[in-house]
Amino acid sequence: MIKAVIFDMDGVIVNSEAIYEQADKEIFKHYGINLSDEELQKYIGVNLLDIWTDLLSKYQLKDQYSDYQVEDFIEEHVHSHYEVLSESDELKLMPGIKDWFEYFKANNYKMIIASSSYAPIIELIYQKFGLDKYMEGYVDGNSVEKGKPEPEIFLKAAEKLQLKAEECLVIEDSEHGITAANKAGMKSIGFARNTDYNQDLSSADILIKEFNQQNLAKLNL
Known part of the structure; x- marks a missing residue:
């Protein structure tokens, strides 16, 4: 029986x-x-530690930036993301997602964010859109040793909610995220929004393209 919904952000x-x-x-x-x-x-849904570890290896930047640690690259990247998000007029909630929040809240499903983004970014989104009205916190990419496609972030989210993995439903838009949900033993919804991003979400239990009432009924919760 599903008792909680875990959202990628x-x-x-x-x-x-x-x-x-x-x-x-x-x-x-x-x-x-x-x-x-x-x-x-290929890096969509992957946390910054894994991205920069991979890039530093592929591009041999350690020699050129010998005084840098991987954390220095990550810190600059997080700062850049924070700046562009805080200054953007384009940043908005996905169409229909608030109606889904309201439905889950009204029907006593717990909600939590499990995102590869780091805490400052999640906090920015959290505050801007008042997500504390719906979410019971979050698990960020820096709080796990192994990011998506490994299941650790989702298992930590379930633990934070004091629920079993099989009691959680994950909503993801990346192949890595769906793989992580499957490995965690959780049901998954693949949000295949209409974009240029080429993500294989075929292993999700349900595929949707919009957060609307028709797709909400498909969940059969």
Whole structure:
């Protein structure tokens, strides 16, 4: 029996993915890293530690930036994301998601965020959109040793809610996120929004393209 809903944040609760994209390109370019759109898509849903660990290995930046630790690259990246989000007029809740929040709240389902983003970013979104009215906190990407596609972040979210994995439903828009939900033993909804992001969500239990009443009825909760 499902008792809680675990939400990814970027691209599910808010339309932040496109806002991040340009900031990411600028950061990577600053360090001489030129990634194709296809390469960038592979990092969707992945936490910054795993991204920068991979990039530092591939591009041998450790020699050029010998006085840098991986945490320094991450800190700059988080700061950049925070700035673009806080200054953006485009940042909005996903259409229909608030109605879903209201439904889950009215029917006594617990809700929590499990996002690869770091705490300052989640806090920014949390406060801007008053998510404390619905969510019982969050688990951020910096609080787990192994990010998505590993299940740790979702298992921690369930633990925080004092629930079993099988009592949780995950809503995700990335292939890594759906894989993590499956590994955690949780039911999953793949949010295949109409974008250019090429994510394989076929292993999700349910696929949706909109947060509307028709799709909410499909959950059969």
